[in-house]
Amino acid sequence: MQLEVFTPDSPRYAEFRALPDELYRGDPFWSPPADPSAELEPRCFLLSDRGRAIGRACATRVEGDASLRVGWYECIDDATAAATLLEGVAALARQLGIDTIIGPINGTTWHRYRFADPSPAPPFFLDVHNKPWYAAQWVAAGATELASYYSTRFDGLGAYDDHDAHVERQRERGVTVRELRTERIDEELRTIHAISLEGFRDNLLYTPIGVDAFVELYRPILPLVRPELVRIAEDAAGRAVGFVFAVDNILERSRRSLVMKSAAVLPEHAGQGLGHLLLETVHRAAAERGYDEIIHALIHRDNRSGRILAGRALPLRTYRLFRMDPR
Secondary structure, three states: OEEEEEOOOOOOHHHHHHHHHHHOOOOOOOOOOOOOOHHHOOEEEEEEEOOEEEEEEEEEOOOOOOOEEEEEEEEOOOHHHHHHHHHHHHHHHHHHOOOOEEEOEOOOOOOOEOEEOOOOOOOOOOOOOOOOOHHHHHHHOOOEEEEEEEEEEEOOOOOOOOOOHHHHHHHHOOOEEEEOOHHHHHHHHHHHHHHHHHHOOOOOOOOOOOHHHHHHHHHHHHHHOOHHHEEEEEOOOOOEEEEEEEEEOOOOOOOOEEEEEEEEEOHHHOOOOHHHHHHHHHHHHHHHOOOOEEEEEEEEOOOHHHHHHOOOOEEEEEEEEEEEOOO
């Protein structure tokens, strides 16, 4: 086996990019990730066996984070290959004097990260999708779980309480919830970006993102957006204080399925029922429009929204993020 290390401007990067095309050939759930940003000083690893690429990874650094972040991970189902690839990453960390490796994460949490655990449930639109042996390969290399996540399926879309205390409390505070204004979509995305920066800032591995980069992340899915299923909450003064963003699960053909992609409220509104109001508003809108289920996607085990859904949602899929000591 031969392990090469290079930057994305190398001619070898074309083979690095091509490896998943072979691994996921014919897989309807696979889509290629965005390339690593030059701002993150990426170092790409490509493992080959007799001239055939069999594994890859890319290490990046984020300002303010002392760890080495490793993503773009793909590898054949071979323990020796995975060990060789991950030892190469560990050697780079040692060379740089870094004592923690975190992954899989494609640079930042605004992009792909975490491994999906093996599951009988197929991936949904915008879900994490990877080969089922990846988490085991990292564990065999000495990785331990840093964080866990889950997705749920909520199919009780007809079960509502019109006098929910959380909803009443927000009405008394003058909070209103409106639909996304598609005719002003760039302005709306900037509003969602501003709320996201504040609402997600305490999340694990959080790093801010520029508004233009944020808009570009959302732009590919805008043709699928139904404005009545993306809601923005405004306070009595008309200031945007929260949002919820849902999009059709276009990978589900047998029933009408909606994916709750993300939701956030400004910190001063956290824990006061605004998140509950936003979720219930979209649940009600989905029920009125004939949806069969809502998938609440990629929730951190300690996230407040998990408590909102407790007892009403069914487990669907689980995910893990890892850390490794390179010594």
